[in-house]
Amino acid sequence: MRKLHSFIFSALLLGAVAACTSSVDPGTDPNAVYQSNLADISNYASSKGLTGTSTNSGLYYLLTKPGSASAPAATIGKEVEFNYTMYVLSRSSSNTAVVTDKKLDSLYTTTPVYYLLSPYSTQSSFVPLLPGLQEGLLKMREGDQATLLMPSALAFGDQSSALLPANSPVRFDVTLRRARTEDQQINEYMTANKLTPTEVTQSGLRFIKTANNSSGASPTSTQTLIVKYKGKLLRSASAFDSTGTGTAAFTLGRSIAGFEEGLTKLKVGEKATLIFPSAIGYGQTGNQVIPPYAPLRFDIELVSVQ
16 A cells, blocks of 8 residues: 555653653663562552562562453453543652552543554554553453552653653553454444444454445456545544545555455445455554554545556
C-alpha cells in the first residue's frame, strides 16, 4: 500500500510521562537501583500487610479480588479493557526506613483503558505497555482486581518529572474488565456501528457492500486498479491512511491480503466496507503505526481499472 500518513499511536500513561526527561547520573548502577527498588517494595508491602508474590522480573503481584475462575484470561493477541490507579513509592523524608505511596494518576480509575497485548520481541515503532503492567495483566482474568508493585526497570526507568522522581518503584491497582479476541472485537464493533456483512469469508474478512454497480467491469490480476480508500483502527476516530480526495493505483499481489480480497469482490463504481483480523492484515508484528494483532477497517471504492 502507499506510504502511511504520519500518525502517533500513543502509549498508555503518555499524559503522565509526556514531560519526563532523563535526569539520572549516567554512572548510576542499574543493578544497584534495581536492588534498592526491590528493598523498598518489600518494605512497603510488609508495612501495608500485603501478601503477594514476586516474579523473576521483580514484579510483586497480589490478586486482591478474584473474578470467576472460568472467566476469559488476558493473553497475548487480545485487547484488554481495564482501569487503574497509579502511585509512586518513595522513602519518607523524615524516616528513610519507611516507604510511603503518593497517588500519581487516577484519571483511569473509572475511565476504561484499551490496549492490545503483544510480545515485546515483535515491537518496532509501536509503543507497548509498561513491562510490569503487561506482566501483571497477563496473570489476570476478566473481573480480577490486583495490586502490582514494580521496580523502575519495569515501569518508567530513569525518566523523571515534577511528580515522578527518576528510578522510582510504582504501584498500580488494576481491575481487568474485558479480555477480547479479535473476532469479539470485530463482532462487537459491527454491532455497535449497525454494520451487517454482505459476506463473511473463510479468511475472516467481513465484506459489507455499500454501493452497487452491476454493469461495472470486474478487475483482473493483470490490471492496475484505481482506488479510493480510508483505513482505520477499530478504536480510532481518525484514519491512519487515506487517499483523501485523490486516488491510489494498485496491482493485485502487492498489498495486505484482507484489502486485496475485498477489492476483488468489487466491480468498477462499487464501494464497500472491509473489516478483517490481523491474520490478513499486518499480523503479529504490526507495521509502522499499526499495532500487532490489530483488526482493521477499510472503506474502499473501485474507481476504475487500467
